[in-house]
Amino acid sequence: MDLEDLALLLPPATLAALANGWLREDCPGLNYAALVAGAAPSQAVLWTKSPGVLAGRPFFDAIFAWVSCQVSWLLPEGSKLVPVAKVAEVWGPAHCLLMGERVALNTLARCNKVASSAAAAVEAARGAGWAGHMADTRKTTPGFRLVEKYRLLVGGATSDCYDLGGLVMVKDNHVVAAGGVKKAVQRGQQASNFTLKVEVECSSLQEALEAAEAGADLVLLDNSDELHPTAEVLKARFPSVGVEASGGIMLGNRPRFCGPHIDVISLGMLTQSALALDFSLKLFADEATPVPYAHRS
Numbered sequence: 001m002d003l004e005d006l007a008l009l010l011p012p013a014t015l016a017a018l019a020n021g022w023l024r025e026d027c028p029g030l031n032y033a034a035l036v037a038g039a040a041p042s043q044a045v046l047w048t049k050s051p052g053v054l055a056g057r058p059f060f061d062a063i064f065a066w067v068s069c070q071v072s073w074l075l076p077e078g079s080k081l082v083p084v085a086k087v088a089e090v091w092g093p094a095h096c097l098l099m100g101e102r103v104a105l106n107t108l109a110r111c112n113k114v115a116s117s118a119a120a121a122v123e124a125a126r127g128a129g130w131a132g133h134m135a136d137t138r139k140t141t142p143g144f145r146l147v148e149k150y151r152l153l154v155g156g157a158t159s160d161c162y163d164l165g166g167l168v169m170v171k172d173n174h175v176v177a178a179g180g181v182k183k184a185v186q187r188g189q190q191a192s193n194f195t196l197k198v199e200v201e202c203s204s205l206q207e208a209l210e211a212a213e214a215g216a217d218l219v220l221l222d223n224s225d226e227l228h229p230t231a232e233v234l235k236a237r238f239p240s241v242g243v244e245a246s247g248g249i250m251l252g253n254r255p256r257f258c259g260p261h262i263d264v265i266s267l268g269m270l271t272q273s274a275l276a277l278d279f280s281l282k283l284f285a286d287e288a289t290p291v292p293y294a295h296r297s
Contacts, residue, residue: 003078006153007058019062022103034095042283046088046096049278052121054079055154056111059147063104067096068230078154109150111277116157117270121251130258131157132265133158148271160266168198181207185214205230212238223247231261
């Protein structure tokens, strides 16, 4: 898939609403610095100061569109960034450029951190010869889920269910509340009909087999000490049941979770632990274009 096409997944009205909300958070009232900047037509350059993967162009565009500025990108979505590099140019009234600056940079920095982590995870998995899906979880930043899910796709990973409406996710607490694995699966099937899959979190081979026998479509083996033996037995008896591994998975220990009977590896760290990338937006006059220093780790 062309990474530029991923922007088609983002509803324009939702993009505009997000951009408006972020800008209102940063400037809910009087903007005194606008009097300092003035309204003269101005131009700025977006620089990357740390390595990573470019992701989040639609959100950056939406923010500056809301403040009457235009963006011209010099690199396509998904590009590998090598500092110091010019990424885009932005035009508009000086006070508008500066109003959108911090919000746009914050969003882009967070976008790129997840995309970079996802790309690293997928590359490591493919290098190990594992052909399954590397996915995220619902452990996202409140109010920022759409951004994090989008940039995960740019990084080449798979997005887990976007929200509770995308999958009947039966966790351990649901099993307790329902009175057992079988009852939990049955209730999940009644709710989902033919439109949704039912996934059950299991902590043992017995629970996994019980869930599959009850009709679960997916089994989540979370923090399982016998991950691969459990998956092998489960697949032997129920080859059509998908197996997802999760719990305590990081980039460093990820290879030991890859296996021939594991279909999905989900990592909460893709959205929780990745470091933000460093960008800067510099205004310039005439032909003098300031070049920032590279990020020093």
